[in-house]
Amino acid sequence: MENNTNDTGGMGYLDKTANGRGILAWILSTDHKRIGLLYAIVMFSFFAVAVSIGFTMRLALIEPGHKILSAQTYDALFTIHGVIMIFIFIIPSIPAFLGNFFLPILIGAKDVAFPRLNLLSWYVFVIGAVLAMVSLFTGGGPIDTGWTFYVPYSIQTGTNVTLAAFSVFLIGFSSMLTGINFITTIHRYRAPGMKWFRMPLFAWSLYATGWVQILATPVIAITLLLIIAGRVFGIYLFDPASGGDPLLYQHLFWMYSHPAVYIMILPAMGVVTEIIPTFSKKPIFGYTAIAMSSLAIAFFGSLVWGHHMFTSGMSQTAKWLFSLLTFIVAVPSGVKVFNWVASLYGGSIELEPPLLFTFAFIFLFSIGGFTGLMQGALAVDVQVHDTYFVVGHLHYVMFGGTAFALFAGIHYWFPKMFGKMYNKNVAKLALLVMFIGFNTLYFPMFVLGWEGMPRRSYDYLPQFHTGQLISIIGSWILVPGLIIMFANLIYALFKGPKAPANPWGGVTLEWKIPSPPPRENFREIPVITERPYIFNTGAGNE
Amino acid sequence: MNEPFPHLRDQVYDGTGVKLGMWLFLFSEIMFFGMLFLLYAVYRTRHDAAFHAAALNMDTAIGTLNTAVLLTSSLFMALSVHAIRDGRKRLTEIFLSITIVLGISFLVIKSFEWLAHFQHGLYPGSPVLLRLGKGEIMFFGLYYVMTGLHGIHVFIGVAVLSVMLVLIHTGKIDKTRFAALENAGLYWHLVDIIWIFLFPLFYLIK
Numbered sequence: 125m126e127n128n129t130n131d132t133g134g135m136g137y138l139d140k141t142a143n144g145r146g147i148l149a150w151i152l153s154t155d156h157k158r159i160g161l162l163y164a165i166v167m168f169s170f171f172a173v174a175v176s177i178g179f180t181m182r183l184a185l186i187e188p189g190h191k192i193l194s195a196q197t198y199d200a201l202f203t204i205h206g207v208i209m210i211f212i213f214i215i216p217s218i219p220a221f222l223g224n225f226f227l228p229i230l231i232g233a234k235d236v237a238f239p240r241l242n243l244l245s246w247y248v249f250v251i252g253a254v255l256a257m258v259s260l261f262t263g264g265g266p267i268d269t270g271w272t273f274y275v276p277y278s279i280q281t282g283t284n285v286t287l288a289a290f291s292v293f294l295i296g297f298s299s300m301l302t303g304i305n306f307i308t309t310i311h312r313y314r315a316p317g318m319k320w321f322r323m324p325l326f327a328w329s330l331y332a333t334g335w336v337q338i339l340a341t342p343v344i345a346i347t348l349l350l351i352i353a354g355r356v357f358g359i360y361l362f363d364p365a366s367g368g369d370p371l372l373y374q375h376l377f378w379m380y381s382h383p384a385v386y387i388m389i390l391p392a393m394g395v396v397t398e399i400i401p402t403f404s405k406k407p408i409f410g411y412t413a414i415a416m417s418s419l420a421i422a423f424f425g426s427l428v429w430g431h432h433m434f435t436s437g438m439s440q441t442a443k444w445l446f447s448l449l450t451f452i453v454a455v456p457s458g459v460k461v462f463n464w465v466a467s468l469y470g471g472s473i474e475l476e477p478p479l480l481f482t483f484a485f486i487f488l489f490s491i492g493g494f495t496g497l498m499q500g501a502l503a504v505d506v507q508v509h510d511t512y513f514v515v516g517h518l519h520y521v522m523f524g525g526t527a528f529a530l531f532a533g534i535h536y537w538f539p540k541m542f543g544k545m546y547n548k549n550v551a552k553l554a555l556l557v558m559f560i561g562f563n564t565l566y567f568p569m570f571v572l573g574w575e576g577m578p579r580r581s582y583d584y585l586p587q588f589h590t591g592q593l594i595s596i597i598g599s600w601i602l603v604p605g606l607i608i609m610f611a612n613l614i615y616a617l618f619k620g621p622k623a624p625a626n627p628w629g630g631v632t633l634e635w636k637i638p639s640p641p642p643r644e645n646f647r648e649i650p651v652i653t654e655r656p657y658i659f660n661t662g663a664g665n666e
Numbered sequence: 667m668n669e670p671f672p673h674l675r676d677q678v679y680d681g682t683g684v685k686l687g688m689w690l691f692l693f694s695e696i697m698f699f700g701m702l703f704l705l706y707a708v709y710r711t712r713h714d715a716a717f718h719a720a721a722l723n724m725d726t727a728i729g730t731l732n733t734a735v736l737l738t739s740s741l742f743m744a745l746s747v748h749a750i751r752d753g754r755k756r757l758t759e760i761f762l763s764i765t766i767v768l769g770i771s772f773l774v775i776k777s778f779e780w781l782a783h784f785q786h787g788l789y790p791g792s793p794v795l796l797r798l799g800k801g802e803i804m805f806f807g808l809y810y811v812m813t814g815l816h817g818i819h820v821f822i823g824v825a826v827l828s829v830m831l832v833l834i835h836t837g838k839i840d841k842t843r844f845a846a847l848e849n850a851g852l853y854w855h856l857v858d859i860i861w862i863f864l865f866p867l868f869y870l871i872k
Contacts, residue, residue, distance in 0.1 A: 237683050304690045312683035338690050342698035350811065358791035359807045361705060366807070367713055367800025376701055 136543070136640035143643060154239035155643060160225035161541075162246050166253060167213055167221060168610075174208035175603065177201050182565075182599045188586045198582035199268035200283070204260065206271030207288065211295045212253050214526050215384060218391035219337075220249070220302055222533045223330050225541060227306060229634045229641060230324045232315025232650050237308035245301040252294030259287035270580060272381070275362040275373045279354045286355050289348040296341045296348075299387070303337025306330050315633075317652035324632050324656045325414050329394025332418040336383045336390070340426065344380035347373065374436055378429035386425040388522060389489075390418055392529030393460055396482045399536050400464050401657040402630040403479035404471025408657050410463040417456035424453045434505045443502055450500035457493055461486060476628065477551040481532030484559050488524025492517055495570060510580075513573025519566045531555075531609065538613065539623030543639040546616035554612060558605030565598025632656050681845035688849040692856050695819075699860050702812050706867060709804045716801020721871045723788060725779065729869035732775050733861065736820075739768035740858040743827075743851045753841035755834065762831050765854070769824040776817055780810075809868055816864060819857045826850050 137157045143149055150158055181201050184192040193201065224242065228235055236242050260266040263284030269277055278285050310331050314323065350373075354360035362373040401408045408414065430438060430446030438446075464486060473479070495517040499505045508514060539545050572591040577584055584592065626635040633650060634641070710717050746761035787794030788806055795803055830850045833839045839847050 237680070238687060241687075300694055304687050304694075307690055308683050308687045311686055312680055338694050339697050342694045343701050346698050346701045349815075353811055357810070359810055361709075361804070361807050361811065365800075366803040367709065367716075368804060368807075369708070369712075372705060372708060376704075379701075 136642045138640050154243050156224050156228050156236050159242050159246055160221050163220040170208050170212045174205050177205040179599055182596050185592050188584050195582050200266035203267050203270050210271050211292050214388045214522055217530050229645050230327050232633055233313035234644050236305050238305050245298045248294050249298035252291045255291035259284045275370045278351055286352050289351050293345055293348045296345050299337050300341040303334040307334040315650050315652055322652050322655050325397040326394035328415040329390045329418045332422040333387055333390045336387050336422050340380045340383035347376040374433050378432045382429040383426045388526045392526040395529045395533040399478045399482045400467050402628050403474045404468050405659050406471035409466040413459050414463050417459040420456040435509045447502050477548050478532050478536035480555055485528040488520050492520030508573050511573035512569040512577045515579045516566050516569030539627045540639050544616050544620035545623040546612050550612040554605050554609035561598050561602030561605050565595050565602050568595045679843050684845040688852050706808050713801025716799050717805050720802040720805035724869045726869050728779050733865050735768050735772045736858050736861050739765045743854045747851045750844045766827050823854050823857050
């Protein structure tokens with residue numbers, strides 16, 4: 125195989141003279157790398173907004189009885205925070221940004237299967253995100269239903285649910301198109317010799333995610349359209365007064381929204397699976413088990429939606445069945461965690477920032493996963509349902525899991541994407557601050573929830589004051605951590621020293637091309653002769 | 667943008683990949699309509715007698731006519747794909763035009779049917795409908811949502827097929843690269859199949 129590692133002269137896909145100047149060269153580009161970065165820009169802008177909202181909400185709870193925000197304002201804020209974080213940040217985060225950028229490179233392709241469709245997906249996503257913002261200032265103003273849009277309230281409220289639901293419909297459509305694109309790419313555009321079981325595991329996780337995106341997203345699409353039909357045309361299929369059943373809404377909503385959790389977490393698992401072999405200089409332990417566990421999670425994860433509805437009213441049989449299936453999902457998730465840890469065993473570990481972020485991910489995701497199992501148990505769920513326990517759990521999984529894996533992936537691939545290196549010590553400091561802040565912010569929520577603090581409440585009883593206060597202090601640590609991390613990366617983008625093509629000694633395909641990658645990724649499509657993650661130990665590590 | 671993805675020029679035209687993408691999209695369409703069929707199943711189980719009573723308002727003759735129109739259009743769609751494979755451009759265009767005309771006919775017949783319902787006062791939230799039972803309200807709610815969304819799909823299908831007609835005429839689609847036409851055909855057949863399920867569920871349950 126040809127080795128281009130010394131060829132770091134050009135600016136690759138970022139080169140202005142070869143690819144055109146100005147914003148049009150970006151927003152009309154069908155290059156998967158540029159589209160990935162376009163997603164990143166939109167995503168992180170909205171992320172900053174949603175973090176500010178979350179921070180404000182937290183601060184407003186500084187003392188019981190002092191209602192700093194009105195109930196209506198608080199309802200609107202947690203709804204917007206949820207809608208932005210779930211639909212505009214977490215769901216597209218890893219697949220649309222890192223997936224777009226690295227999937228074709230990892231499987232030795234020049235682009236995704238449908239480059240123009242890829243660009244269209246971005247436009248649909250942006251239009252959806254913009255409409256979500258427009259919905260805040262038009263109609264009845266910001267929605268106050270929570271990100272779940274539960275009926276009957278979502279039909280009755282005077283706020284602008286119609287436009288907000290439509291914007292989520294569009295964002296979902298974009299996510300589904302991305303799924304179609306990735307699955308076709310993986311089926312059709314793998315490099316010669318790259319058999320299914322020679323694919324890097326990030327590609328496997330995106331493959332499993334793609335199926336969930338294709339099969340689950342239409343369910344939320346129709347559910348949201350039915351809300352719109354109810355509000356606009358008066359065809360309200362979930363109204364008990366006209367023979368409907370609001371519980372069916374919850375079933376349909378979670379039939380998408382639980383699998384959506386796996387749209388969020390599977391790619392995150394894929395990212396850390398790429399990182400661990402590189403920094404322990406050792407093949408991944410249990411390649412096949414990890415690949416298959418992605419598919420198993422996608423499959424079983426689609427059958428567990430009922431565990432969001434244990435207290436909504438279901439037959440006893442349905443309850444224990446959903447509970448059992450929930451516990452079964454933990455098995456493939458456990459398989460992954462054990463394999464990651466086993467891959468580190470006996471490796472020559474380099475404690476670089478991406479690996480440290482990965483450790484944070486494994487720690488936080490494990491807490492999130494275990495507290496999820498607690499809620500999967502029927503008796504416990506009745507106790508903690510709709511309390512801060514759930515809020516703590518979902519933040520450990522979504523933020524501690526997906527977002528930390530996203531940050532790990534960014535620190536891992538930053539030198540590849542931009543050909544620049546960030547300050548590693550500042551990155552480590554940022555991680556430390558974020559890790560402390562994160563646990564101070566969210567761990568007290570488990571305790572508060574266990575003691576009965578209800579979620580989505582703008583005020584609380586005095587006995588929860590200590591826990592709330594600790595949590596608020598945590599948010600004041602976490603946010604500076606985020607600022608340090610992003611400042612470090614943005615500084616490196618402009619002023620960072622040049623990074624070599626393979627700063628970490630990785631062996632997957634992206635490390636065999638220059639940094640930043642050339643427009644067409646590969647001058648010559650590589651021929652694959654072995655499994656990924658084969659290190660010639662001792663050699664090639666500088 | 668005068669050169670869309672020039673780096674892909676050396677990749678051969680991948681008709682199989684294009685069709686794979688379409689099949690994946692069709693899977694999502696099946697889930698989309700599948701949820702409506704799920705709602706129909708639940709509500710019909712709960713309001714069995716009322717659904718039968720409400721179906722008496724349906725005109726089976728018009729429903730049958732529309733089924734025939736859509737099935738015939740699917741036949742001509744399949745014939746046009748067959749014709750392009752043989753490289754018979756003129757014939758492809760004729761078959762495709764017939765498909766489009768039949769698709770429009772379906773929509774016209776459907777809108778007359780809806781108008782007739784409206785004239786009988788059977789529209790969502792109408793006083794006539796509200797006097798009827800819960801089951802009847804659900805039946806017509808599902809009827810309007812399902813045939814409405816199906817109608818939108820037929821409309822999109824007609825638009826797509828018209829684009830195909832232009833592409834065939836300008837030679838962008840020919841016997842060497844016709845996966846786009848095949849995809850349009852797959853979509854058209856799916857829309858047809860969904861109607862084949864809608865027809866008995868609303869018209870033949872009296």
